[in-house]
Amino acid sequence: xxxxxxxxxEFIRTFPFFLKPxxxxxxxxxxxxxxxxxxxxxxxxxxxxxxxxxxxxxxxxITVIRGTPLIVQIFVLYFGFYKVVDLGxxxxxxxxxxxxxxAYIAEIFRGAIQSIDKGQLEAGLSLGxxxxxxxxxxxxxxxxxRSIPPxxxxxxxxxKESSLAAFIAMDELFAMARRLSAETFDEMTFxxxxxxxxxxxxxxxxxxVNKMEKRLAKGDS
Amino acid sequence: MSEKQAMIRVQNLxxxxxxxxxxxxxxxxxxxxxxxxxxxxxxxxxxxxxxxxNFLEIKNGGDIFIxxxxxxxxxxxxxxxxxxxxxxxxxxxxxxxxxxxxNVIEAPLIVRKINKEEAKKEAMQLLKKVGLxxxxxxxxxxxxxxxxxxxxxxxxxxxxxxxxxxxxxxSALDPELVGEVLETMKQLAREGMTMIIVxxxxxxxxxxxxxxxxxxxxxxxxxxxxxxxxNHPKEERTREFLTRVL
Numbered sequence: 001x002x003x004x005x006x007x008x009x010e011f012i013r014t015f016p017f018f019l020k021p022x023x024x025x026x027x028x029x030x031x032x033x034x035x036x037x038x039x040x041x042x043x044x045x046x047x048x049x050x051x052x053x054x055x056x057x058x059x060x061x062i063t064v065i066r067g068t069p070l071i072v073q074i075f076v077l078y079f080g081f082y083k084v085v086d087l088g089x090x091x092x093x094x095x096x097x098x099x100x101x102x103a104y105i106a107e108i109f110r111g112a113i114q115s116i117d118k119g120q121l122e123a124g125l126s127l128g129x130x131x132x133x134x135x136x137x138x139x140x141x142x143x144x145x146r147s148i149p150p151x152x153x154x155x156x157x158x159x160k161e162s163s164l165a166a167f168i169a170m171d172e173l174f175a176m177a178r179r180l181s182a183e184t185f186d187e188m189t190f191x192x193x194x195x196x197x198x199x200x201x202x203x204x205x206x207x208x209v210n211k212m213e214k215r216l217a218k219g220d221s
Numbered sequence: 222m223s224e225k226q227a228m229i230r231v232q233n234l235x236x237x238x239x240x241x242x243x244x245x246x247x248x249x250x251x252x253x254x255x256x257x258x259x260x261x262x263x264x265x266x267x268x269x270x271x272x273x274x275n276f277l278e279i280k281n282g283g284d285i286f287i288x289x290x291x292x293x294x295x296x297x298x299x300x301x302x303x304x305x306x307x308x309x310x311x312x313x314x315x316x317x318x319x320x321x322x323x324n325v326i327e328a329p330l331i332v333r334k335i336n337k338e339e340a341k342k343e344a345m346q347l348l349k350k351v352g353l354x355x356x357x358x359x360x361x362x363x364x365x366x367x368x369x370x371x372x373x374x375x376x377x378x379x380x381x382x383x384x385x386x387x388x389x390x391x392s393a394l395d396p397e398l399v400g401e402v403l404e405t406m407k408q409l410a411r412e413g414m415t416m417i418i419v420x421x422x423x424x425x426x427x428x429x430x431x432x433x434x435x436x437x438x439x440x441x442x443x444x445x446x447x448x449x450x451x452n453h454p455k456e457e458r459t460r461e462f463l464t465r466v467l
């Protein structure tokens with residue numbers, strides 16, 4: 001085990017090297033969560049839709065994504081995107097992560113939508129609103145609010161999972177740790193340091209999500 | 222009886238949930254301005270009947286005529302039909318993410334597509350009518366049950382319906398809050414609103430109803446003027462029910 005003082009020294013020395021990767025990790029996470037949220041909402045609506053083929057498509061997508069390892073998905077999607085439509089490295093990686101988290105986000109939204117009291121739909125319909133208007137104006141706003149805490153968790157998962165992008169040539173946090181450990185043969189030091197980076201970000205974010213959750217809970221009856 | 226138009230006519234209505242037949246051959250006619258109160262034990266089909274009239278439940282057989290037109294839930298635009306038929310629910314079903322005023326203007330804005338100023342003006346008049354104009358900007362969670370139900374009535378009236386359906390509007394209320402909701406409904410009746418009301422408030426039924434229908438096991442067993450039903454019930458089952466609730 002490296003000593004604490006050695007870890008701190010190396011942390012401070014290499015801090016400038018980690019800044020850009022840190023930013024890239026954030027960008028990857030943020031892009032994949034935003035796109036994943038759009039995918040998730042679309043798939044959730046497909047899954048509860050009345051078109052007979054909608055739920056089938058949604059289920060196939062969710063089953064495949066949840067049933068295969070993320071690293072495999074990343075390689076397949078990355079090379080798929082990269083070679084077929086060439087979106088550039090960043091977006092290929094971000095989309096691969098988004099398609100992955102989209103499946104989980106879809107289930108978050110579906111659960112939230114179905115948790116809204118049936119009386120809300122009936123009230124909207126009884127006022128002459130169409131089912132689509134009721135969904136958009138009445139059900140979704142309430143469901144999205146209920147989705148925020150689990151979406152926060154998904155964000156944390158996505159942040160950690162973005163480390164797998166190191167394997168498709170993204171110079172994010174974990175890639176930097178691998179490079180520094182390869183250069184210095186001081187593997188433990190840099191993997192511990194990168195663990196601290198992730199841990200601190202996750203703890204900060206958890207704190208923010210909890211705070212937001214409390215504030216949202218206040219508005220509820 | 223015949224000079225006034227039937228706003229609602231229900232003919233041989235049948236409704237089942239799975240193997241359970243909830244409505245068996247229901248016939249009912251409600252003319253313009255009439256108040257019909259449905260009474261009967263829980264499970265007798267009262268709520269299902271008015272939910273069928275608003276097509277929140279889809280009938281298995283028979284016909285429902287709204288203003289003389291038979292409605293086919295598969296073909297007709299139910300939104301159009303429901304604009305004429307307001308509904309008030311036992312559990313209010315106010316939109317919790319919207320203020321009282323926003324609850325009331327929602328459907329006029331989205332469905333009637335009137336402008337916001339006009340919608341607000343109408344809404345404030347309705348809130349005044351139900352005695353809640355000073356609550357316009359609060360959220361439903363800050364209201365008592367009776368206030369919630371009065372907002373729900375105002376919200377429904379904002380669509381200018383021809384007919385109002387009330388599904389046990391006071392059953393979820395604390396006893397001391399029942400009166401204010403019944404008073405609002407009485408006022409509507411005096412103004413000539415056509416109403417079908419499911420309720421357990423027998424005193425209210427006596428006061429307000431033109432007709433009282435006693436339902437039992439999915440059938441309308443007896444339909445008569447309130448003094449007839451309450452003083453000289455013809456059916457044994459009606460008598461039994463009334464001795465239990467009066």
